Amino acid sequence: MADKQYRVIQWMTGDVGQVGVRHFADNPVYDLVGVLVHSKEKAGKDAGEIAGIAPVGVIATDDVDAMVALEADCVFYTPIIMDVDTVCRLLRSGKNVVTTAGFFHPSPDFRDPAELIRTACVEGGTSFHGGGIHPGYAGDILPLTLARVMSRVDTIHVYEVVDVLKDAPLDHIDWMGFGKDKDTFLSEPTILGLGLPFFAQSMHMIADGLGVTIDEVTAAEVGVATAVEDIAHDEGAIPKGTVAAQRHEWTAWVGGKPLIIFHAIYLTATPDRLEPPWDWGETRYEIVIDGDPPTELTLKGVRQPDGTMAHPGYDWTAMGAINAIPDVCDASPGWLNHLDLGLIRPRGLVRP
Ligand SMILES: NC(=O)c1ccc[n+]([C@@H]2O[C@H](COP(=O)([O-])OP(=O)(O)OC[C@H]3O[C@@H](n4cnc5c(N)ncnc54)[C@H](OP(=O)(O)O)[C@@H]3O)[C@@H](O)[C@H]2O)c1
Known part of the structure; x- marks a missing residue:
């Protein structure tokens, strides 16, 4: 368990996604295998350069289909706005999805998309989890x-x-x-x-x-x-x-x-x-x-x-979600909210 590594894809590299790239590069629990960007200027660049660190050996792409086809344990999904169809595609492709972009608790406002996400989880044998700092942590x-x-x-x-x-x-x-x-x-x-x-x-x-x-x-x-x-x-x-x-x-x-x-x-x-x-x-x-x-x-x-x-708002936002990735990957399929996951066990935070 202690040595288990999780292959992750970083989906978009805005303020939150860049924290993801830096963390995945630094924490040996994660192996960054792919990075998707939206902007043409970022495509073709090393993800480390985009996130302001040394090269990490992963070249960012804007090819969505290539990322959906890539094998990984989890996608850290941080676009500007969540696209439920894309999230469901990722879940059906066998990749768990952890996100800061919108949904994290299937409240009455999100009953319909929650149903789509739950169905995709069943079809892909995967899990979905949303987190952040607020909403997703400070207020719940x-x-x-x-x-x-x-x-x-x-x-x-x-x-x-x-x-x-x-x-x-x-x-x-x-x-x-x-x-x-x-x-x-x-x-x-x-x-x-x-x-x-x-x-x-x-x-x-x-x-x-x-x-x-x-x-x-x-x-x-x-x-x-x-x-x-x-x-x-x-x-x-x-x-x-x-x-x-x-x-x-x-x-x-x-x-x-x-x-x-x-x-x-x-x-x-x-x-x-x-x-x-x-x-x-x-x-x-x-x-x-x-x-x-x-x-x-x-x-x-x-x-x-x-x-x-x-005020480390973006670090808190990203890490509130990222630290759940191992537990989400290891859990049974489905939409896992904070109550389902219970007390999560962040991995690899104590390191030299
Ligand atoms: N729950 C919380 O506590 C919390 C707190 C803060 C943010 N959030 C959420 O987390 C997500 C990421 O936040 P952020 O601050 O990192 O966002 P951001 O910097 O504004 O944007 C994220 C990325 O989305 C991509 N993007 C921009 N325009 C796009 C378009 N027209 N179509 C598709 N993609 C586009 C870009 O990717 P590239 O730069 O890679 O091209 C951009 O950097 C958002 O959904 C935000 O609402 C949640």
Whole structure:
């Protein structure tokens, strides 16, 4: 068991996929046998070069059929958006699929694709598993783990606080709508709001783990703080008076009462530069459970001696899924969510 090696294919090399390439190159538990890319510029390059490390001897290709035909134990599937047909093809081809791209708990929103995935697993004798940091860990595994030491749970709050200019790629400014007129922003769908079905999977996983059923998931009105002055960043500025922070709140109701409340808070400035002067502190995940005894847990990077603290969001996202690969490959076929896998055993993390 200790020496067992797993042949893996890295499917796309964005922020998460590059963590995969680096990890598979470094951890002898894995043998990277193929890398699929989307962009023409990356095709033909050594995967190590794409991921910013020494060559690994695997040349990236954009040939999907070649990758589907390649023998491997598992595909680490990290495209921008999951394509269920492709995932099913991979599963039917005899390769397990572990992903950060969307589905990880077969909640009511994903009943139909879940059925397709389950069928493909049976046909290919393979397994499917999704993970990440949030959704997929901070808002589901952590609350359930915390509940394990409590005697009564009343309300579970999960906070995701992100200092966008410090801890997220710059493209988040545009696609999250920072710099927009407040009324325009509030009249349009938000990218986080559109993601609610994905985050709701975490709520359903908590509920399943606690043995209760969610009646409905509701979204409160989005909150906004505007910039009191121009907020400069590397590619320009968020203009004075426009959206500089946003807060989303989603509630899962059980038995007519709020059981789980997710708070997503994205900020581009300190309180003195915001109206209202929101003060949510630094980037972190925080789980607060009201009950007996009231209990809380914070997940964040480690402050360095020079006072800086990096937020390893993409590393956590990739590793939350990758560390499950051995258990997923060794399990019986099917869609394996976190509850099915139980406490997973990461392999090869302790190495010289
Ligand atoms: N659950 C979580 O905690 C969590 C957190 C973060 C991200 N995610 C998910 O993980 C996945 C990967 O995230 P990421 O940040 O690595 O994404 P990303 O960097 O934005 O993009 C992933 C890759 O998708 C490929 N791609 C780009 N445009 C494409 C197109 N039009 N058609 C097909 N492929 C295209 C590109 O591959 P090449 O560059 O190789 O050409 C790109 O690098 C996403 O689905 C994301 O939502 C989950």
